[in-house]
Amino acid sequence: MRKGSLMSKTFGLIIVGGGGLIMMLPFLWLISSSFKAANKIYVFPPQMIPDPFRWQNYVEVFTAVPVLTYAQNTLIVTVFATIGTVLSSILAGYSFARLRFKGRDVVFSLLIATLMLPYVVTMIPIYIMFSKIGWVNTLLPLIVPAFFGEAFYIFLLRQFFRTIPMELENAAQIDGASRLRILFQIMAPLARPAIVVVTILSVLDNWNAFMQPLIFLTKRNVWTLALGLNSLQRFETGRDWTHYMMVLGVFMVVPVVILYFIAQRELIEGIVMTGLKT
Numbered sequence: 001m002r003k004g005s006l007m008s009k010t011f012g013l014i015i016v017g018g019g020g021l022i023m024m025l026p027f028l029w030l031i032s033s034s035f036k037a038a039n040k041i042y043v044f045p046p047q048m049i050p051d052p053f054r055w056q057n058y059v060e061v062f063t064a065v066p067v068l069t070y071a072q073n074t075l076i077v078t079v080f081a082t083i084g085t086v087l088s089s090i091l092a093g094y095s096f097a098r099l100r101f102k103g104r105d106v107v108f109s110l111l112i113a114t115l116m117l118p119y120v121v122t123m124i125p126i127y128i129m130f131s132k133i134g135w136v137n138t139l140l141p142l143i144v145p146a147f148f149g150e151a152f153y154i155f156l157l158r159q160f161f162r163t164i165p166m167e168l169e170n171a172a173q174i175d176g177a178s179r180l181r182i183l184f185q186i187m188a189p190l191a192r193p194a195i196v197v198v199t200i201l202s203v204l205d206n207w208n209a210f211m212q213p214l215i216f217l218t219k220r221n222v223w224t225l226a227l228g229l230n231s232l233q234r235f236e237t238g239r240d241w242t243h244y245m246m247v248l249g250v251f252m253v254v255p256v257v258i259l260y261f262i263a264q265r266e267l268i269e270g271i272v273m274t275g276l277k278t
Helices: 004-033 057-064 067-098 103-114 119-132 140-146 152-159 166-174 177-192 192-207 211-216 225-231 242-273
Strands: none
Touching: 004 242, 057 067, 057 242, 067 103, 067 152, 067 192, 067 225, 067 242, 103 152, 103 166, 119 140, 119 152, 119 211, 140 192, 140 211, 152 192, 166 177, 177 192, 192 242, 211 225, 225 242
């Protein structure tokens, strides 16, 4: 039995390790290609070890492409949109979980129904609205809507708030605590895993966003990293920009990977616990 158990564990490790290695190959190829010359990237068979090793790709890209401007715009959008999303989702999620008001379930059902509405349906009306108020070619269309909540994140936080015992809230109300104080001093700390999930998912959405910046931003000085990376595919100057595309790809992927490894425990915990109570 011990031998069979050892064999099954070994087989499981081989399967998981092999699957993990296969999933890591595109990321490893991206990093490897960022150190290659442009004409060495698409050779066959592919070379995982660059020959020659071009460290200067990471220096030249800053002169060939306005990377700092793109990174600054991306960071501004990500930080402020994430703050707006998390704050508004906490307020709305707590309201749907704890407050009792007429039509609460109907409003929540309508909110969840918006998840089934494709973005392409609302894309043109939203663009017209922002165009009329002069927000096109600014970062505002990417930031301001986040302060009005996101249906999926509100749902996650509502589910988590419903798992917290009502006795804690009742005791705080007896002591004279206001709703906002209960929310931010009692409920929010207890809902930290769910809030971490919402924060990470919001960061990923805004950091990797492409469709919305593509619609609202046409001037290069307000482009994000995603638009800057895409623009390299459309340059028609006779120059091969492939190695710079790989460098920009590394700049976009590495912060996301680091963020995941830092918060992976709370991310998994929060996703699991948000579904404990319906």
